[in-house]
Amino acid sequence: MSTGEETARLLADTEVFGGLEARELQEVAMVAVPRSWDRGEIVFREGDTGDTCYLVRDGAVLLTREHQDGRVMAVAEFRSGGLFGELAMFRGETRSATAEAIEPTTAVALLAGDLQRLVRRNPDLSLKLLAALAERVSRTTERLLQQSFQTVAGRVAGTLLAQTKARQAEGAPDSDVLIVATQAEIAQLAGTSRESASRFLAILERAGLVTLGRGKLTVHEPGRLPNYIH
Secondary structure, three states: OOHHHHHHHHHHOOOOOOOOHHHHHHHHHHHHHHEEEOOOEEOOOOEOOOOOEEEEOOEEEEEEOOOOOOOOEEEEEEEOOOOOOHHHHHHEOOOEEEEEEEOEEEEEEHHHHHHHHHHHHHHHHHHHHHHHHHHHHHHHHHHHHHHHHHHHHHHHHHHHHHHOOOOOOOOOOOOOOOOOOOHHHHHHHHHHOOOOOOOOOOHHHHHEEEEEEEEEEOOOHHHHHHOOOO
């Protein structure tokens, strides 16, 4: 399979581009540029200018924003099929968040101008893009609302459960699920401090639910995590 065909298939499997005809998918694939980042590499920073969005092929990218008090808050995580940076299509301003590869990641880059031309020919595509943005805002709002009422234990356990389900959707087993993430990254996703997250993860390790490692952890029994979500 050629690179263009592989990219077209990736596009076809996404919510935003899935309704396009084969010819239109090929048009997008022809202008898509392959990109890759190592774990920890920054794709773009909050405040940067940019006119490119990215579609993740494999790996994971974390979007974060810096609070006025210096805290870093996770906005969203994107895995295979996830589209990020698309606000560059709608506003010629600076990036609203920082995007960092938290796993070795490959993606395709799409210039705003190329997508805008496609949108003008396919009004339904603009509706799908807006729907995807609205869904992201809804998920972020819901997560922040839950975090405002949950204990630290509930936040971290909920984050681990979501991470476990994401890995299982990619083929991980029902138990002993490996999550490649630092404790700082888990804390960001949970909306808490690294110290608080680390203390609770140590409790889970003593309970035999997880095993902690350098830049990774293994969830042995995901079915027990809901017991800690409150």
